[in-house]
Amino acid sequence: MVFALDIRGLCKSFDRPAVAGLDLGVRQGEFYSLLGPNGAGKTTTLRMVAGLLPPDAGTIRICGIDALRDPVEAKRIVAWVSDEPMIYDKLTPYEYLEFVAGLWSLDAELAEARARELMDWLGLAPHAHERCEGFSKGMRQKVALAGALVHGPRVIILDEPLTGLDAGSARQVKRVLRERVAAGGTVIMTTHILEVAERMADRVGIIAGGRLIAEGTLDELRAQAGQKLSSLEDTFLALVAEQQAA
């Protein structure tokens, strides 16, 4: 099976090990949620996958492409959205998407059609020609998400994308992500909102101390934690506590 994301023996240390020999496989067309306590190594892992941070050791393959040997090819099919939307205040959403399309060397007509479609989906169309400087956090996050999706990535990596969003914006973002998965895309998302992971993710990975301590569907995780009808929150806390005790 070709994984959308295949990580083997990934290591990264700063003052102390942040990611310590992580193995992780995410299937194509899967919505995968990566959970873990603060400082578990989730963001560090995803930043290495997105090509923002070089690992100390290990391999990263994205849809079969070695991301460390051929980062440009890997980046072509990956989108990265962080919790703090990094957009240009002085550009409009339309111009921002045009800029992103230029970076990914897309065909102009196709890119514009996609951009308009995304702006419609995310409710950005009425603000398409307003500079982003006056936008709320939710609006900015939606612009960043539209930028991530405009080049039609096969793998979308999101680090806490729902932080600070109101209920309406969060619903729009979740709907767009589900539609991407339904269309065959792969979504890998970290979140602290466990209900979101519980409802949206096909599989959940729990990471602590830079290692994957549990992985599977909600039922598989419950079984692993020995808690039959508990919520993901109870299961998550039980597994993390078990790991910390060990």
Add this chain to the structure above:
Amino acid sequence: MTAGSITWFANHELRLAWRDWLSMMTAGRRGRERIVAVAVAIFLVFAHLLAWYFVGRYVDVGTEPDKPALIVITGTVLLSWSLLMSQAMESVTRAFYARSDLDLILSSPAAARKIFAVRIAAMALSVIVMAALLGAPLINVLIARGGARWLGAYGVVIAMGATAAAGAVALTVLLFRLIGPKRTRLAAQIVAAVIAAVFIIGLQVAAILSHGTLSRMVFLESDTLVALVPEFDSLVWWPARAALGDLTALAVVLGGSLALLGAAIAVFSARFGDHAIAASGVAATGARQAARSGFRLRGAPRVLRQKEWTLLGRDPWLVSQTLMQMLYLLPPALLLWRSYGEGTGALVVAVPVLVMAAGQLAGGLAWLAISGEDAPDLVATAPIPRGLVVRAKIEAVLGAIAIAFAPFIAALAFLSLSGALASAFGIFAAAAAATAIQFFFRKQATRRYFRHRQTASRFATFAEAFSSISWAATAAVAVAGSWLALFPAAIGLGILAAAYWMSPHRL
């Protein structure tokens, strides 16, 4: 000390001001205090030595000086005051818009009037301390060589700081009332920059028009000006007389200035809170751009360059900061224009100014393009080789420099082709070196930290300045037709090599 009292607030403000200053000097790194202290000590010794050389002829000026001496001292006071006023306006604008503690202070039961009275006084104090530190080498040398009567100069420094702070508060509040909180931020920053530039440039322009030179001193000491200025008994000379040790003048100047500051505090501190609230309520509203359809995609390097130019063009504050640097090009441009057809003598004076300006402008633009990237993750995750991104950004900087300086080179070419070539080389070298130094010392930050970019690396700041000076000297000597130009060029290359060697991003 009672909590909530004036002294309690003063203690709080001074502690914050001290930590801000320390953080600025050490670039926020612990354990650097000793290095900073040594650097400051070396700077002060060097400044005193320079002052010893320059102020010698004013040591013996008595309390009844001649007019040229009065003009030079008054001119120096006015020049310094304009810079202090500019600095004070920056502080006031920051107090209105950028202090993160306003919500806390204004929502507390403490009297806002007291807090803002202390805050205005603290601003005045910081301006006075800065002026005293910068003026100390000159004044200390004058005291050492001319006697204790020169202590009066410190009194004038205090008066200058007090009036600058009072004037800055009054002017900013006036802007608030006239154009509202939304526009005041930008307007105040532009006014501050213009105030700082206008007196220096005005003196140079007057010197060029009257004597064909960039030297301000030649103009200040000229017979033309001596004939135009008021008589000896005019109030205009009182600050100069106070600096020279005339105790009556000192008492009036110092007393009047402190009274003015007191009045500004009394009048404006009560309303400062309302204005601060109005300023904090100003939400940035996105301007609407003309709707258009059809993406114009011409490859990643071109969209990167275009993005840099669009962002710069749409940010009036950054444009104003950049244009202010260009404002200093007016005097050499005027000198060139005035010297047109009179040989190439003026080139030796004008060319280094152009080259210096190119280096400084390129340094600022390079910081914006390289370190001040607002979406670094987006650019870093794009499928473009990193080298291509860097190249596109460097091209954006050098392209902007080329556009800004092409008219000057064209004008020079009419005077002297070889001079124009030497200038073009100097401008390119200074701009390229400044860009390279910014690249070596890149550190991710948002664009709003543009004004504080120097704090990221003192070494980079000094390297950039000395590099520009070296290339300016190279161009000037080359314009004079001497092969000795190779020496400053070698120094410029040495500085670049040293910057690379010291760079945290060395390969």
